[in-house]
Amino acid sequence: MSVLCRFIRSRAHRLPIVNIARSIGGASTEYFAVTYEEHGDPMKVLEGKTLTFETDPSSLNSNEVYLRMLAAPINPADINMIQGVYPVKLTLPLIAGFDGIGEVLSVGSAVKSFQSGDWVVPNAVSRTSIGTWRTHTVCEEENLWKIPNDIPLLSAATLAVNPCTAYRMLTDFVDLGKGDVVIQNGSNSAVGQAVIQIAAAMGLQTVNIVRDRPNNEIIVKWLIDMGATHVITQEFAHSPEMKMLMGTMRQPKLALNCVGGKGIADILKYMERKSTMVTYGGMSKRPLMVPTGSFIFNDVRLRGFWMSQWNKEHVNSPERREMWHYLCGLVRKGRLFPPIYRTVPLEHFKDGIKRTMEPYTTQKQILVMDKSLL
Ligand SMILES: NC(=O)c1ccc[n+]([C@@H]2O[C@H](COP(=O)([O-])OP(=O)(O)OC[C@H]3O[C@@H](n4cnc5c(N)ncnc54)[C@H](OP(=O)(O)O)[C@@H]3O)[C@@H](O)[C@H]2O)c1
Structure with a gap:
């Protein structure tokens, strides 16, 4: 089978099984x-x-x-x-x-x-x-x-699920300008890869957290080649070196959470005051562990996003047409790959x-x- 990435339930989905194609x-x-x-x-x-x-x-x-x-x-x-x-x-x-x-x-x-x-x-x-x-x-x-x-x-x-989710999270929650920083976990997921590419096309910097694994340098290279600014492991994000790395760039205004669990604290402590974390996945199957101080001293905003709900609320909207126009444009320009x-x-x-x-x-x-x- 070769390397690689298309849907619909009809009136026919409960029909009897037959054996001969006709x-x-x-x-x-x-x-x-x-x-x-x-x-x-x-x-x-x-x-x-x-x-x-x-x-x-x-x-x-x-x-x-x-x-x-x-x-x-x-x-x-x-x-x-x-x-x-x-x-x-x-x-x-x-x-x-x-x-x-x-x-x-x-x-x-x-x-x-x-x-x-x-x-x-x-x-x-x-x-x-x-x-x-x-x-x-x-x-x-x-x-x-x-x-x-x-x-x-x-x-x-x-395109319909993951890049659309990435695009909405990068545009609907925080006003981001060129050079602004977005931090995310689960960065090697399909959504994460779309975030990296769309953010790069928007002139944003990204800090991308992945789980450590043997041969992590392969993942790092793939994500850097896609346009990631930094790719780090969860362990690095928890280490004192993380402070030094985050000190070299603007404080993130937006965090995208695919994973949940206690690693959230390692992200929130570097976020700008009144910044936003959008949760869209729960891959660790653990609840979000948010330090109380992030609310009190940093007034962090925790939001959620669900693409299906957005589509239902924007079925024939100009925003939906604009999103598809933008994403297909990136694909044609060679800025967004599967x-x-x-x-x-x-x-x-x-x-x-x-x-x-x-x-x-x-x-x-x-x-x-x-x-x-x-
Ligand atoms: N809210 C929405 O509208 C929306 C839309 C699209 C997707 N999603 C959600 O976004 C998430 C990613 O979807 P996808 O299609 O991009 O996924 P994917 O390409 O299948 O990638 C799965 C990701 O989850 C990570 N992961 C798996 N188990 C983990 C664990 N125990 N702890 C930490 N990370 C773990 C994987 O990392 P490793 O490589 O380290 O295993 C990988 O980065 C899913 O939860 C999905 O349901 C939500």
């Missing part, structure tokens, strides 16, 4: 999907199945779109959803996957926003409309968001799941339905 009027009446009927260990509860569409996709309802999925990353939220520990609870059985990209094959008579050949991602208006780990789907027009199809496919496949990745054929999804659940990989697993991506 097609009517040029549209496939069956599709392969990664499904689960109960929560638990993804390696045990996920199953690959051939499902059949409720109605023939060659005779779509007027508001429906028929798609082939191209690629879909495996994100921590997907794993948590399957495990049953994600805060959003959906009725089972389900098709897994929140993120990814599809290509429009045909549209119903009343569909105005899409045409054949367009690339689309989930619109996030309805969680029940998603389920991206599949080959084909039929879904309603309102559940799709069109994105440009002149950028590399794997960039497009990985996270370090590995492509995995959809039918080998367990291989991608296993790798995702291992620590210290720094490699986004991307399920691909289009074999030319392998």
Whole structure:
């Protein structure tokens, strides 16, 4: 499988399993999907199945779109959803996957926003409309968001969740000017890599904390090459040398927290007075340990961010169009690349799941339905 990083749940997700592929009027009446009927260990509860569409996709309802999925990353939220520990609870059985990209094959008579050949991602208006780990789907027009199809496919496949999250956190919480400093943990995550690249394009400096590991210099080099100003380990952040490093730059106005736990204190003590920490992930599975003094003497502001909620609140907003325009522009300029990745054929999804659940990989697993991506 080659190195590498695309989505949608339709009306068909609870349909009976069939064994023989067939097609009517040029549209496939069956599709392969990664499904689960109960929560638990993804390696045990996920199953690959051939499902059949409720109605023939060659005779779509007027508001429906028929798609082939191209690629879909495996994100921590997907794993948590399957495990049953994600805060959003959906009725089972389900098709897994929140993120990814599809290509429009045909549209119903009343569909105005899409045409054949367009690339689309989930619109996030309805969680029940998603389920991206599949080959084909039929879904309603309102559940799709069109994105440009002149950028590399794997960039497009990985933009909707992680780089959009990075972009919003860098623009919505604090006014940042050129030379200002942003500090983050989990910096080798897909979000962290997007933060580094977008911040560099904005002229910001970044201090990037990663977990220590053998051969850490490889991660350091990767992140520096992406535009990181400094890459340090959690141990360094806790050491007296950290004070010296932070003394060479402006005090951070913004901190981005992917991890939680007690390492938060090592970040907050270097932050500017009235600065903001935005929490978007909880990878350590530990609560935030915030020293009382950070509130009293530094008046620190603790905020949270959830991309799905932002999308719901800004479905057809100028801000959302502007964000996509900006991010696709960075991709075209060679300033924003997909996270370090590995492509995995959809039918080998367990291989991608296993790798995702291992620590210290720094490699986004991307399920691909289009074999030319392998
Ligand atoms: N709020 C939102 O809207 C939003 C949007 C996107 C993502 N997220 C969240 O952001 C986080 C990162 O997502 P992603 O797709 O970027 O992840 P990813 O690429 O899969 O990377 C996972 C990261 O978590 C780190 N990690 C794993 N276990 C850890 C532990 N016990 N302690 C400290 N670090 C640990 C990994 O570091 P190692 O290399 O050291 O293992 C890696 O940096 C997830 O929690 C995800 O749910 C939230």
